[in-house]
Amino acid sequence: MRNVREDCVVVIDTLQNISPDLYEEWDPENELAAAEETVNYSDDSSDFVLLSEAVPDAILEIRYYSTYNFVGDRIEGYEEPVALLTKEAAAALLEVSEELKEKGYRLKIYDAYRPQMAVTNFVEWAEDTDDTRMKEFFYPDLEKDVLFPQGYIAEHSGHSRGSTVDLTLFDMETEKELDMGGTFDFFGELSHPDYKDITEEQFNNRMILRDAMLEHGFRPLETEWWHFTLDDEPYPDTYFTFPVSSESVSE
Template sequence: MKAILTAFVAIAAASSAHAQSLPGGFVYLRDIDPSIIQDIRYATSNNFVGRPLRGYGAGECVVKREVGMRLKAVQQELSGQNLSLKMFDCYRPARASLDMVAWSQNGRETAAERRYNPKISKTELFRLGYIASRSQHSTGAALDLTLVDLKADNSAKYDSSKAYADCTAPVEARAPEGSVDMGTGYDCTDVKGHTAAPSIAPGQRAWRKRLVAAMSRQGFVNYSKEWWHFSLPGAGGAAYDFPIQPRKR
């Protein structure tokens, strides 16, 4: 979920943190399971804002250790089915949520931004709860992710020069994500993005159910309005604002 209004934020600023220096309890997911695919979209221009968000100094998934260990268990189950998790967002610095709010109120709206919000004006995203100044992601216990079929051709890459169809369009027309067809693209603020949306195809619904089931077996809970968003109850706590730095290899 882009943000959750009920999260409690106690910002622990660490703007000058050294690379790979994380607060206690946080880990780089690559150190837990390097086989999990990562495409941290807010560290790139391939997202609804169209640029890297504040605090994303590296495209790395950072999570609470318990969350990472449970993701590893999910990945182990999926690997026997020639599937993999693909992470879109993990820990999110609190400043990034504020960056989203500022973006929604900047008075401009481009065609590229409309791809993610085909039926909703960006000025309405805050009122409708799609964007808020406080996010559960900032606790390290919330995740945005999808599934990848490792037997499929996932070579298509996002091209910023192309005019893709909006996030509700058929998979062939919308921006490629190198994953299974979940019925909409990631971060799609539309009713088709609701996990149990009746308007998607049976095959797309089956993929969503498969993802929810695999995550549920490790205690993760899906947010009903976003098929990609999961959280681990009890693993959160205070929210943080330390920047995501490159992981030492």
């Protein structure tokens, strides 16, 4: 198992809220109900591409292929440490990459397309309340039995529709990730993009990423600073089931 480290957050109270209408409205109960009413499953990967080819400057750190994630194990369906997206989402992400590269940044990808089997893995993990191996790193302020009812874990994920990406920024000068004031997949208010109790620099770093993603057609999520979905996603009602691997998109 990989070594893990705690992220240190410098807390000050200097930032102002930004308008919530800039963010994707998220109600886990409504989202789940809508998914159950309209869900279609598909194993057709013909409209997906490898991000390593579509966005060659992106750095990949696929957390669900590793054991450094909130589960503590490699997640089902992640057969290789690669990232897949629909062609439309990948093309828009390339525009983001090119814009930010001019400012000295590269994109670092944590997750992109997520197969339904991985989401099912999350649900099964959430139901096992005795397994709290990664609590101190990802949900220190929450009991595990609230993760599902509070919407941190759900039976369907927008990632399975193929046009959602989790990412951060990598500074090419310092050769380090930008300090976002909180780690990827941390469950809590610290992960909200407009969270106030971080430094001004950390907040501004979040906004660099957010502004670039919005400029090129992605919408943010009000509960996760790293999460963005292509606004005009091509498969809004389809949840894909093929595994994350290069073979899934090979011709």
